[in-house]
Amino acid sequence: MHAALSARINKTDRNDAMGIAQMMRVGLFKPVHVKTPASQQRRLLLTSRKLLQRKAYDIESDLRGQLRNFGLKVGVVGAAGFEQRVRDLVLDLPFVAAVVLPLLEARSALRTQLAKLHKMLLDQVRTDPVCRRLMTAPGVGPVVALTYRTCVDNPARFGRSQCVGAHYGLTLRLYQSGETMRVGRVSKCGDTMMRAALYEAALVLLTGPRVRLSSLKVWGLAVAKRRGMQKALVAVARKLAIVLHRMWRDEKDFRWSAGAAAAA
Structure with missing residues (x-):
């Protein structure tokens, strides 16, 4: 739209309106699908869950990297045992523990809220016939x-x-x-x-x-x-x-x- 209107010598609101109307008349623009309110609510749930998940991963990755500077390796550990593993590593380092423990508490809060949103997601999928049908395809959860x-x-x-x-x-x-x-x-x-x-x-x-x-x-x-x-x-x-x-x-x-x- 900007490229087409910039070709006009005089830029006025009237000329812009006429240019837009002309482009719509010749079919240069097509209607855009507007998502339903239900779809927007589902998207809010998905994006919010993803945000909490990403922040929790960021804290875990940062902790792994920072602890390696002190020769401490978290290693392969699941989400459930991550906090206890980090606490055991910093047990003999008071200053490091004082810095790391608040991060662990923030991660724990993120994980708790993430679990709530994930449960909401599962509840929606469980009661949605379309989602249940799509999940019959391989690889689709x-x-x-x-x-x-x-x-x-x-x-x-x-x-x-x-x-x-x-x-x-x-x-x-x-x-x-x-x-x-x-x-x-x-x-x-x-x-x-x-x-x-x-x-x-x-x-x-x-x-x-x-x-x-x-x-x-x-x-x-x-x-x-x-x-x-x-x-x-x-x-x-x-x-x-x-x-x-x-x-x-x-x-x-x-x-x-x-x-x-x-x-x-």
Whole structure:
């Protein structure tokens, strides 16, 4: 809009209004989907949970790095045993303990509130028939299902299921002019949260040891063998976006192939 209006010699409110009206008249701009209030509430839950999770991880990573300066290594430890492990390490260092303990208390508070938001998320998914249907697909858990439900909001937005992958930046860039044609990397346009959730689902689908074999996983492993795992993850994420949209639109659960079910 700015580029088109800047071509006018005289910039006035009247000229701007006429220019905007003209561009709308010739179809240069299309209607934008406005998310429903329910979708905005679900997104608030997802982003708030992610914020607390990220801050808790930041504190843990900072503690690991700071303690290494004193020759103290936290090592491989789960979230439940992290605090006790750090307390044991700084037991004989009073000054370090005085600095570290407030960080542990802040982390504990973050983890407590994170657990509350995560429970709210699970409760929503448990009572949502769309999320429960999406979770029948391999690699799709509660967080991914609710993220997909929130971002797409209404499956009728997309006339074809193939458009979902392009809308969320999982298709390749293309530059074509005359005899020149260059294919680039994925566009990464659209909602980052959605794209990250699909990538995470693809990672679980291809590398998870407990994921049941399916035609989608077989196809992804074949792509990984030909093109490498990184490209296969993006390809599976794009195909998973298409499959989930079709499941939602047709109101059908994920269909496991007979051959894959027998192999499992």
